[in-house]
Amino acid sequence: MSILLLLLPVLVVAALLPPLFRRGTEMRAEREDRICALRERKRVLLAAIRELDFDREMGKLSEADHEAERERMKREAAEVLIAIDREEGRSDA
């Protein structure tokens, strides 16, 4: 038991310190995060468009409101797709 008591702080220090001595390690690019967030946004928007269509079929909203909201969502989805292309183009480059 006493050996374990002595070893515990040593083990903890040995586990924590090595990453501090790595050389020249910058954090992973922000771009991956941005692409990930954009893809998630795209998924949410597509699901929202499907739900909007579903609500129209259920008779919850008028044709005019449906069209207006669908157009807005489509515009945003298009912007997201362009942003994804731009980010992926950068990472390819």
Add this chain to the structure above:
Amino acid sequence: MNELGSLALITLYPVTLFGAAASFLGGHNRREGLVSAGERSLVVSFLLLTLSVLSLVVLFLKNNFSNAYVANHSNIDLPTFYKLTALWAGQEGSLLFWNWLLSLYGIAVLWSNRNRNRDLMPYVTAILLVSAFFFTNMNLLAANPFRPLVMDHAGTPIPYAPPDGRGLNPLLQHPAMVVHPPVLYLGFVGFVVPFAFALAALWTRAPGAGWLLATRRWTLFAWLFLSGGILLGARWAYVELGWGGYWAWDPVENASLMPWLTGTALLHSVIIQEKRGMLKVWNAVLVVTTYLLCVFGTFLTRSGIVSSVHAFAQSPVGHYFVGFLALGVVFSFGLIWMRREYLRSDATLDSVLSRESSFFFNNLVFLVSCFAVLWGTLFPVLSEAVRGEQISVGPPYFNRINVPIGLFLLFLTGFAPLLAWRRTSWPSLRRSFAWPAALMLAAGTILFLLAVRARYALICFSLSVFVATTILMEFYRGGRVRRRQLGESWPRALANLFLRNPRRYGGYVVHFGVVLLFVGFAGSSFNRSRAEELSPGGEMAIAGYTLRVENLEEGETPNYDFARARVVLERRGRPVGVYRPERRFYYASEQPSTEVEIHSTVREDIYLVYASTGEKGGAVIQVYRNPLVLWVWVGGIVLVLGGLICLVPMRREGPPIPKASESEGGAP
């Protein structure tokens, strides 16, 4: 084991500090080495806390009464099952357990975000470690579970190990109490994840609603556990405390209800931010408030600031909690204020008749309810500060405020799903409303004619019919669309409603659970009770039931002695069961306890308590007739099931559903 657990806690102290600093600096300077060291600190914290928890468990199992916590919460004859759960029976152990769960969440968050949200993760890690530091600090300085038991010998404290411990509080020796604290704590602690992500996103000015999407499931997960914990606590109170009810507006009950109210508001309002880019400040405030209320709830439970049935937990930890809460409030709300420009809404409210406005109303009502509960809970403390004496407001205050609020929320539960996003046309609303409103009025009229005169109960039953109808109509209309557009059979169409949009249809199941809960709550308007001393052969009647005591017995176990009555229960002359309510006296803790017996049906509960031994040597039996209590438990189960459905990943759909006119002749 005492030394090992203690050393693990002491080692944890610098690890959390180092990890928080490394994570923050790593994120700020974009140094992977520091970020990695911070994440390793979180893993090491988890391992050290696991070591501490296991050490304490071994001390309990080995009956090591030289440890003060073990000596105060266990005894040799305590069943092994309860020795394991005695870990969270007292303040020191439950704070250690809180911290361990926090580190467990930390590991899970780290693993699930190993390849995403990398910009946010250093700050998330830092916030988790700061929280862990706070609890470690408290465990070391104010509530150390590894403190040795000492006795005063001529002014000098010397270590002491009594031959037996003082035992576990009898009220905690119940299966529900084994599950209730961990489940509740998983809920409380779980809200640290959205809190950490929200602050990280605010700090880094992360674009979009990425943090909301990243934490949506975590929020729901925590909310589910909090809901389950509250229900298990209510169940425990009902079957163990022996006063015939399941909710007494006790400060500790309120402590769990307040974050539940704000958490429920949050679950609704995040949908608005996700869909419309609105309510960003509101959501940030709700996330912060919910987590701080969770910490505040733990403070209320553990500091003993307001007297309650849980007052066995009084101690000096209060100052630490106040310090942490003050820091949390200043830092979090300060950050929200500093980032108010970044939190500007992308859109405005188009119409009052829209889903988003109904969600906003629902949020306001939840917040009003939370504030009313907070005010009532803290009133004794405030009155003591102002007038020098503690004045409790009690259940009448809470019921007067919260019953109308609850009924309004119930109405919104049915009303909101009928509305579309942005705006709803009057013809559409009339069409959606016709059947639910007609059935609500019919139900109200029938109940009134059946002599139901309790005003709130009548409104509650009528609204329950309204909400249940709207939910059924949602399923019917949704299923009909799938059948028409995709040619699916009814069972397949209904199953696909869940699979294609689990959050929406799981949410409806949650709402249905809420309806059942409200029906159960309304039943309490018709509670009856009476008490009588009965000798063998004695009878008592209540609400169409007759109970007859057949015999009385007394006995002993190694843990307690007991007095028990064998009671035959009859309804309109026909026997419905034999029950054995019992009164116990626990040796180690020298405390009495009642073991109630309940005859439970869909219609009502007959609740039997062996209250005491009477002057004539008979048993004083207290009997309660509690209508519709079973609906509360079933409603709770349905609510949790609905929440679990919401957690199911959405199955990918094909192309958007075509218009009816586009799909004549069947669907693919």
